[in-house]
Structures are given as C-alpha cells and as structure tokens.
Amino acid sequence: xxxxPQSARVVEYLIVRKYDGDPxxxxxxxxxxxxxxxxxxxxxxxxxxxxPSHDSGLVx
Amino acid sequence: xxxxxxxxxxLASLATGATTIKAYxxxxxxxxxxxxxxxxxxxxxxxxxxxxxxLSTMTSATLGSIVTGTTAGTAITxxxxxxxxxxxxxxxxxxxxxxxxSGTDGYLLNRLPDFIGVKTCAQSWALTAVVTLST
Numbered sequence: 625x626x627x628x629p630q631s632a633r634v635v636e637y638l639i640v641r642k643y644d645g646d647p648x649x650x651x652x653x654x655x656x657x658x659x660x661x662x663x664x665x666x667x668x669x670x671x672x673x674x675x676p677s678h679d680s681g682l683v684x
Numbered sequence: 685x686x687x688x689x690x691x692x693x694x695l696a697s698l699a700t701g702a703t704t705i706k707a708y709x710x711x712x713x714x715x716x717x718x719x720x721x722x723x724x725x726x727x728x729x730x731x732x733x734x735x736x737x738x739l740s741t742m743t744s745a746t747l748g749s750i751v752t753g754t755t756a757g758t759a760i761t762x763x764x765x766x767x768x769x770x771x772x773x774x775x776x777x778x779x780x781x782x783x784x785x786s787g788t789d790g791y792l793l794n795r796l797p798d799f800i801g802v803k804t805c806a807q808s809w810a811l812t813a814v815v816t817l818s819t
Contacts, residue, residue, distance in 0.1 A: 636813060641811075642807050643807060
C-alpha cells in the first residue's frame, strides 16, 4: 500500500499550574496547589504509537 | 487539530518574510483564554467568548532544535501567567495570539476548546502550552 500523503497539522498540550495568591517570582520556590495537564496528542505524537511513514519532511 | 485559518495565513506570511505580521514570540504575543467550550469551527478567527482581562503577555516562547528533522524539533513552548486579577471566570478555551495584551491587530494561531476550570481572584494560573506543527 502506498504511503499516505502527508498534511500539516498542529497538536497541543497544555499544563496549568495553579498557585494561591501571586505567582512565584523568579528564583522563588513556590509549589503549585494544583497542576492540570490537557493532552491533545495522539499516541504517535507521544512516541508511543507506530511511527509515521515519513519523518517531518524537513529537507536539510 | 484547531489551528485557525488566520493562524495558517500568519505562518505563511512569516515564512515569506512579511514584516507586517508579528511573530508568535515573547516580545509580541499573548496567551488568551475564554469561556466557551463550543467546538472549533473552521471559520473561527478568535476565541468564542473571551474572558475579561483574558490576555497575558508571553513570558517565553521557545522552539526545539530543528536540526534533527524530527517532529520533536518543531515543538514550540509558550509560557504565560495570569495573575490573581486576570481572567477570573470559567475557562473553556485558549489560544496563542500574536498581539500585545493591549492590541487587537493580531491573528489567533490556534483555538482549543476544553474546560480548564474556574479561576478566582484567590489564585494565579501559569500556563505552559506546547504546540507542535506536525505531519
């Protein structure tokens, strides 16, 4: 079977760190009270699934 | 995934050297949040229901190494923090916007509807978004 044609797409994941009060300043060690991860990636994007038929297509 | 038409146009313009389009970088971009979890429409050009004070200037925007030619090298990490006085409402959508926090002349790169939570003035929320242009 021929390779599927490639098309560009965008995948995202978002990490939300919630702090009581103000966010930590530079160098301050303040732990978030909650951390959420919204992961929109499919297994292939996480490196867990079958490899794509091509690499990213970048030509060097 | 929900890259907007305006986002595609902005990337194409930047790729061809347009100087009238701001880059999605720490000196000219924001992260934006809104309340709507409505499904993304191809015609969407901005958030459906932006939060009041729902723009926060990017503190960093970094690109992974592209020399390997792998998809990992195209991951862009955006970081922004919403302070206690910003965007205190339900969060149901977010995106990357190439305008300053006071500007309205940008193009939304992506819009991702997903219920994140309800922010109050008792907290500040720091966002780290990783956006990958992939094949």
